[in-house]
Amino acid sequence: MSFLASYEISKIIAKAGKPHNIGETVILPAVSAIISSVMKQNEIEITNSIALSSSSVSRRIDEMVEDVEKQLIAHLEVKKFALQLDESTSRDNEAILLAYVRFNNEGPQEECFFLEVLRQTQKVKQFLRKLLLISRKTISHSKI
Numbered sequence: 001m002s003f004l005a006s007y008e009i010s011k012i013i014a015k016a017g018k019p020h021n022i023g024e025t026v027i028l029p030a031v032s033a034i035i036s037s038v039m040k041q042n043e044i045e046i047t048n049s050i051a052l053s054s055s056s057v058s059r060r061i062d063e064m065v066e067d068v069e070k071q072l073i074a075h076l077e078v079k080k081f082a083l084q085l086d087e088s089t090s091r092d093n094e095a096i097l098l099a100y101v102r103f104n105n106e107g108p109q110e111e112c113f114f115l116e117v118l119r120q121t122q123k124v125k126q127f128l129r130k131l132l133l134i135s136r137k138t139i140s141h142s143k144i
Helices: 002-016 022-038 041-050 054-078 124-138
Strands: 081-090 095-104 108-118
Touching: 002 022, 022 041, 022 054, 041 095, 054 095
Parallel strands: none
Antiparallel strands: 081 095, 095 108
């Protein structure tokens, strides 16, 4: 049960975009206070069983990201999809290229396929080669 709680809390931390150490520094002490004051139980035993160190949270987030990527690629392997490229700029004025895929999965769905920071010296030809390599590694071209 504490293993599942660790994943759920890691997901909340990732969605909030907070530093991974917030699990140890803020969340566990808050959970401990709730358990001891509201539930009148021994909080130490419960909170010690929930792995929320920075490295645990980081590892769990990485595992969840990898699982989502695998699920997306599995969908793209069996469904026809459209690829959309878009450009944007970060706060630091870096050029960013985004690739989105649209496909039908019990209704229309759009997902970010990848994000690439473009170097100023990078030419379109170099980027298109990189895009081709990424797509060859992940999906069948017959589905595009």
